[in-house]
Amino acid sequence: DARVTQTPRHKVTEMGQEVTMRCQPILGHNTVFWYRQTMMQGLELLAYFRNRAPLDDSGMPKDRFSAEMPDATLATLKIQPSEPRDSAVYFCASGLPLVRAGGRGTDTQYFGPGTRLTVL
């Protein structure tokens, strides 16, 4: 049963520290999404990758957040420096292409278990 994996599952850090979250998408998926979920804002899209290229990071605070895909099996989200308002659950999701030759793709996104970040 293929799943998206994320590490760490929990992270507690102090304000000003660097935080790196990692995601391994499902093998064969070429779209990767980073979301942030808080009680106040719900699920917000931070960044989107297709074939490892960043296509949309408009939801991400550029001054402190960065997202990369060094290879097809690893996506990273980094916060430097972290602030208390960054406390949230960060989800990674992966999916198949929307359009595939000869037929429809799928819009389904498969979420990882999330990284629960607390910045003190």
Added chain:
Amino acid sequence: RKEVEQDPGPFNVPEGATVAFNCTYSNSASQSFFWYRQDCRKEPKLLMSVYSSGNEDGRFTAQLNRASQYISLLIRDSKLSDSATYLCVVKTGGYNKLIFGAGTRLAVHP
């Protein structure tokens, strides 16, 4: 105005009840529609897609009204295990970008 709006609930219903959730979306160009389910402290998971003709999956029925930009989810014969937050999701744009509603919380009690 949010792109996808839902009643946050909570909906507290007894086992066996029928409960309906509604959702509205603002972008008339939206292309695909879904309901995701999220259990407490877990990740969202696809419950079902929503088609213009309406679709049913066991006790769950989803409806779409494009003219009114309205999506619904009906759960019949509620089970304790249905307790969760139900997220209305809309796909908008040229790529697989999903916009999530804030979710409707359902609590089924004995």
